[in-house]
Amino acid sequence: AQKVTQAQTEISVVEKEDVTLDCVYETRDTTYYLFWYKQPPSGELVFLIRRNSFDEQNEISGRYSWNFQKSTSSFNFTITASQVVDSAVYFCALSEARGTTDSWGKLQFGAGTQVVVTP
Amino acid sequence: GAGVSQSPRYKVAKRGQDVALRCDPISGHVSLFWYQQALGQGPEFLTYFQNEAQLDKSGLPSDRFFAERPEGSVSTLKIQRTQQEDSAVYLCASSFFHEAEEQFFGPGTRLTVL
Numbered sequence: 587a588q589k590v591t592q593a594q595t596e597i598s599v600v601e602k603e604d605v606t607l608d609c610v611y612e613t614r615d616t617t618y619y620l621f622w623y624k625q626p627p628s629g630e631l632v633f634l635i636r637r638n639s640f641d642e643q644n645e646i647s648g649r650y651s652w653n654f655q656k657s658t659s660s661f662n663f664t665i666t667a668s669q670v671v672d673s674a675v676y677f678c679a680l681s682e683a684r685g686t687t688d689s690w691g692k693l694q695f696g697a698g699t700q701v702v703v704t705p
Numbered sequence: 706g707a708g709v710s711q712s713p714r715y716k717v718a719k720r721g722q723d724v725a726l727r728c729d730p731i732s733g734h735v736s737l738f739w740y741q742q743a744l745g746q747g748p749e750f751l752t753y754f755q756n757e758a759q760l761d762k763s764g765l766p767s768d769r770f771f772a773e774r775p776e777g778s779v780s781t782l783k784i785q786r787t788q789q790e791d792s793a794v795y796l797c798a799s800s801f802f803h804e805a806e807e808q809f810f811g812p813g814t815r816l817t818v819l
Contacts, residue, residue, distance in 0.1 A: 590747075619805045629794065631748070631810040677747050681805040692761060692804060693738070695747030 589613065590680050592696035599668050599703055607663045607699045609678030615639075617683040620654065620661045621693065626674040634676075637661065668703045675700050707731075709811035711797050717817045718787045726782045726814045730799030737780050738808060739772055740796040748796055753804060754780060787818045 591610045599605045611620065622634040635645065637654050645652045649666045665672050675698040682694075710729045718724050730737050736755055740748035741764075750764040756777040765772070769788075774780040784791055794815050798808040 621807075623810075628812070630812045631796070631798075633807045633809070636805075636807055679747075683805075692750040692753060692764065693748075693808065694750070697745075698747050 588696075589694045590678050590696035592678055592699050594699045595697075596700040596702065599701070601669060601703055601705050602667050605665050605668050605672075605701060605703075607665075607676050607678075607701070609661045609663065609696060611659050611661065611678070611680045613659075613680060613682050615682045619681045621679040621681070622652070622661075622663050623677045623679065623695075624674045625677065625698070631677070634663075665701070668701075670703050670705055673701060673703045709797055709799055709809050711795075711811040711814050713814060714812060715815050715817075717819065719819055720789060721786050723783065723785045724787055724816065726784075726795050726797075726816070728780045728782070728797030728811060730778065730780070730797070731809055732778075733801070734799035734809070735777075735802050736800045736804065736806075736808075737774055738798045738800075738804070739780070739782050740798065741766075742794045742796055742813070744793075751782070751795075755803075784816075787816075789818050792816055792818045 589612050597605055618639045620637045623631045625631050642654050651664045653662045677695045677698045679693045679695045712727045738753050739751040742748045752772045753761040754774040757774050769785045771783045794813040796813045798810045800806040800808045
């Protein structure tokens with residue numbers, strides 16, 4: 587079963603518009619990590635953020651912000667005032683705790699959302 | 706090197722050929738991961754090493770896939786008797802210690818099986 591769902595396949599915006607990418611995850615664990623990665627046309631995935639399941643504080647980094655809501659199992663990502671350089675595929679991913687030792691499960695990625703920003 | 710490197714960047718193989726894909730992780734990174742990314746999909750986990758130990762190979766799709774990291778640094782992903790369905794981008798990533806940390810990805814090897 588898909589653990590991470592990114593329902594939006596592609597979002598097209600005009601430069602300077604805001605864009606929000608949805609991510610819904612599924613887990614029975616109380617301890618887990620959520621991630622966002624960016625994959626530009628060059629292909630190399632770039633880490634954006636990691637969030638522990640016990641930290642529900644929203645985070646802002648420049649034009650990027652993240653909204654983590656455990657009640658709805660969502661970890662949404664907003665790009666404010668989008669720029670052409672933001673054009674990429676964005677992946678949400680989940681890593682669940684495994685066992686009682688400091689052991690973690692593999693990264694499970696969603697299918698990704700293609701963001702196209704036009705001038 | 707400064708980042709994760711992979712070679713070759715592109716590989717074309719005839720069906721039935723064996724291929725070997727190389728990954729050089731960031732120096733000092735304990736964990737190394739291999740992923741397979743089909744066109745238009747997210748990366749799918751293949752296998753995970755902590756130093757030279759292969760701790761998880763649950764994602765390897767068949768016994769034609771084999772990975773090793775004999776000295777705990779460079780890793781090789783080998784695919785025997787390649788099939789068309791093996792065509793994908795193979796991504797390598799490393800992290801300082803474990804799976805739930807930031808993983809640094811290489812540029813990938815695009816494998817095309819004819």
